[in-house]
Amino acid sequence: MVPQVLITDDDASYREVLCDALVRRGLRCYQAADGAEALRVIEREPIHMALVDVHMPNVTGLEVIAVLARRAERMPYVLMSAMMDEEIEREAARMRAYKILRKPIRLQVLRDIVCGGLAETYGWRPS
Template identity: 70%
Template sequence: MVDAGMIPTVLVTDDDADFRGVVCEALVRGGVQTQQAADGDEALRVIEKTAIHMVLLDVHMPRVTGLDVMRILSQRPNAMPYVLMSALMDEAIEREAARMRAYKILRKPVRLGKLREIVCGGLAEAYGWRPPE
């Protein structure tokens, strides 16, 4: 739960460091804190050590993919919302992500304003959080 006045933390997971940086910058301007992970393995380590309220996941990453992370998170009670993103999205990936209750499934490139709206919507639905005015 996000307490009143608390700033939620969104984990941005993508093997493209430039993309992570741009997304994090846009989300911080939207009123949230961010953490970054270069792949799913690093994302899982961050989730174990840090209070994460939402996860953005690229599908195709080395070692542990976004779908692998979603499989692990979907097994947990009260899983945080997660958004799956990919430039190479196909119907099989979309079906698998929907089965694991992804909050949203996005095709890259993603407009930053749209991504910020989705993050704020997920945080509002899951925690009742609203961005600062």
């Protein structure tokens, strides 16, 4: 199995940096520029984990993870933000986010979190 990770952020260069870091760990990455695009990707692709920024146009990160929380199949998802506050953290925790991260995020920390979520949920280990 090659896990497929969705990176959703309105900053294209940030998405690219995260994607490059995860591809080097043997993962396949999809990118979405906003929450609406993320939901379309999730509907058409077998995504195993989602990294979602909070503050985006159209559909917010909290709205995306609310949809993911209602799905029958459990997928780990990480909520990220440079402007995280306690209310957002509480809401994300209530929706069972796998992790809640404040930006900037060190790439090694993010890779470890993604690999940990994939290992816990699917038993996947990097080769």
